Amino acid sequence: MTAPLPRTAHEVRLTAIPEGLPTREHFTVVKTPLPEPGAGQVLVRNRHFLVFPGLRTLIGGEVNGLPLPPLRSGDTLFGPAVGEVVAAPADSPLRTGDAVVHMLGWREYALVTATECTPVDGTLPDPVAHLSPGSAAYGALTRLADVRSGDIVFVTGAAGAVGSLAGQIARLLGARRVIGSTGSPDKAERLVSELGYDAVVLRGAGPLAAQLAKAAPEGIDVLVDTVAGEQLVAALGAARQGARFALVGALSGQMAARGTGSSAPVEIDAFRLLIKGVSLRGYSGADHPDVEKEWTSRFGDWLRSGKISFPHARIAGIDRAPQALQEMIEGKHFGAVVVEL
Known part of the structure; x- marks a missing residue:
């Protein structure tokens, strides 16, 4: 039997624009009401999300030429995430239980437009590998x-x-x-x-x-x-x-x-x-829009054959996410940095 969804969930927000490099003091973890999906949306329970260097630039606010918006004080952080659909309208192309990749990490539950989710199809042996850059x-x-x-x-x-x-x-x-x-x-x-x-x-x-x-x-x-x-x-x-x-x-x-x-x-x-x-x-x-599919296919083959590894550090818990960002900036980890929820 499927467990009922919680009424609230946690997310990481920027509390102030730093002068220079951000540290954990510039963020806070807040509790928010769990949203319900509307037309064209799905609710995803995030399992892992990537801590990536580009957040430093987005927090700095000068994003001319970048495909992502700046982060302002009070905004929830975002970035690549892997999760599981837990609620979807009847007419949605996604169903409850589907694993997906999307860009609304830094929160336990994400309300995502279905068209902005990429289904995880088993090409990679570990879903977390979809967060590899x-x-x-x-x-x-x-x-x-x-x-x-x-x-x-x-x-x-x-x-x-x-x-x-x-x-x-x-x-x-x-x-x-x-x-x-x-x-x-x-x-x-x-x-x-x-x-x-x-x-x-x-x-x-x-x-x-x-x-x-x-x-x-x-x-x-x-x-x-x-x-x-x-x-x-x-x-x-x-x-x-x-x-x-x-x-x-x-x-x-x-x-x-x-x-x-x-x-x-x-x-x-x-x-x-x-x-x-x-x-x-x-x-x-x-x-180079053709690269992602080609890379994912070859990456999956190489991972399964043992010809390549995906070096990354897994940091447990959303409460540790701000510290994980600071540690990534300080170069304390080897490979990618992933927060595990």
């Missing part, structure tokens, strides 16, 4: 960088949600050598021992350019950049003729203590871009 890494490597057999690939922010998958994907696509960067010796060891990186450039352990030159004495063919800043500069110095650079993030600006997280200025040598014939392109999933 690996499609950005896969799209960058297949649509922009066109990684080839024998390539030497450098991944910045390699222990993050995107980077921890980018290196694995590059290897599966034929890369001969994969190098990553991180700011933690412990993460560096895990990148090599768990994810198969050949070498790691350690931020704070000396000049990045010199470290990269030692790790890749032949230079690099491909860059998957989630950081920008000095790491992009170092990568350009190591670029081989015709190198392909794909930018999928700008954490150096997004996670900066000052500013709004919407800018990541960096000075690069345009002359070197020119003489080396380096291509430098930013990746946007909206420009």
Whole structure:
């Protein structure tokens, strides 16, 4: 017998716009009445949701060019979530018990337009894997960088949600050598021992350019950049003729203590871009709508065969979600950060 639904549920709201990086004090967990679905809507009990770096920029409020709205004081946070439909009108294409992915995380129960839900069809062996941002890494490597057999690939922010998958994907696509960067010796060891990186450039352990030159004495063919800043500069110095650079993030600006997280200025040598014939392109999933389905299919096959893993930390309970965001900003976790309800 199905248990009755509660009358109230919890959600995480922004209480104040921070000056600089948000911390757990800028959020509160509130209890709200449980909504009822109307025409075209379903009520979803969220099971897991993703804590993602883009929240920092949305909270900063400068979102020109982004596909998501800013977050204002008093707003409930949002982001990718996996859950189970618990109430739906009779004419809904979704039924009670259906597992779905949607964008209204950061709450225990979400009232979602049915057309904005993607059914979970079993393509991935674990529904939580639908929260992986690996499609950005896969799209960058297949649509922009066109990684080839024998390539030497450098991944910045390699222990993050995107980077921890980018290196694995590059290897599966034929890369001969994969190098990553991180700011933690412990993460560096895990990148090599768990994810198969050949070498790691350690931020704070000396000049990045010199470290990269030692790790890749032949230079690099491909860059998957989630950081920008000095790491992009170092990568350009190591670029081989015709190198392909794909930018999928700008954490150096997004996670900066000052500013709004919407800018990541960096000075690069345009002359070197020119003489080396380096291509430098930013990746946007909206420009490649075919990638998501292709990635999900290949990701499922690779997960089942054990050829790839989905590194992530699971944080239990919505009360810990604000702390989980702060810890992600501080770089305390390896891979993606997921809140489990």
